[in-house]
Amino acid sequence: MTIIFNAKTGEAYHLKVLSELLSNNLKTGCFEINKDGFVLRMMDNNRKTLIDLNLSSENFSLYRFTAKNKLHIGLNLNHFHKMLKSIKKKDSIQLYIDENEINDLAIKAIPKENTRVTTSYIKIQNIQNIDIDIPTGYGKPVIVLSSEFQKMCKDMITIGSSIKVSFSEFQITFNCDSGGILKRTVEFGENDTSIDKQTDYTQEISTEQLTRITKIAGLSTNMQIFSAPNLPLLFRSNVGSLGKISIYIKSKEQIEKENFQGEVEYDSE
Structure with missing residues (x-):
């Protein structure tokens, strides 16, 4: 097994909430993954809502990216949320891609007690993402x-x-x-x-x-x-x-x- 992308964090619950938030607004998500982390920038189908997400590699307890080029992975966000639905607040999560199974994203849910480790797989889709400009000109929040x-x-x-x-x-x-x-x-x-x-x-x-x-x-x-x-x-x-x-x-x-x-x-x- 040759892992080209591997990320682990103790904040599995936050990723679960994030997956539900994304699935409530987008049907599919195109994530760009590189050595610096994850990026998603997409509009909903009606072009009324824009989501800009950035998760930094330095904030994960384990983050390794060995692919020659950045990866673009398309995910059905309803399926992604379904895979994370059973995660509890103190669980950890590991996401990885095997070079020999390049079309599957592996999701390993690790309970705090480490009693029942579950690995699920979600099919990676080819999704064309359009470059979107972020609105600028805001003042203080x-x-x-x-x-x-x-x-x-x-x-x-x-x-x-x-x-x-x-x-x-x-x-x-x-x-x-x-x-x-x-x-x-x-x-x-x-x-x-x-x-x-x-x-x-x-x-x-x-x-x-x-x-x-x-x-x-x-x-x-x-x-x-x-x-x-x-x-x-x-x-x-x-x-x-x-x-x-x-x-x-x-x-x-x-x-x-x-x-x-x-x-x-x-x-x-």
Whole structure:
């Protein structure tokens, strides 16, 4: 057996949560693997959500990459999550690829007691990934407790199909309205009483889009929310101590603008 890629970590549970988060947003994922770690940068099928993931090799307890060229592995993310579903909080995990079984990713789940080591295999697919530019121009983030963000998402989905997100310098406000019958407002960040409170701008996003990323709360204690006019809403979190994930969600206005531009370009052809 000649192993060309081998990575092990005691943070199996964080990878399990990550796999569920990814599968809630993407059907398949194209991971680039090299000596520096894992990278995934993809949009969902509707091009409304962009996920940018980076897990650094130096954060794994064991990481060895001996392939001559970087690897691009495509995975069915529902199958990947299914393989990790039984992992518990204190388990370890080992991912590896054998040169003689180049089309299989091996997933070894190792319980804390080391009593029952399970190795599963998932077929690697050939997936063409498109180069995507990351939006830039954001200012300072609002720091949010991940558990509070998760509670808000669960509450909002029962109230309305869209959420208005308002931004000021140190604060972000989520507002959901069900035709005036039910309303809820949740504020995150600091209320600077030394200046008059002023809303800089407001975006409207789909509640369904927000609930798809709720699992980000299981990756770290805190998360960051960035905003800027005419840019997608950016949610960023550590993935345990393994790396970072950034999720960009487009507002309804941005989606409508892009759809209109697409129609104009189509009509001009």
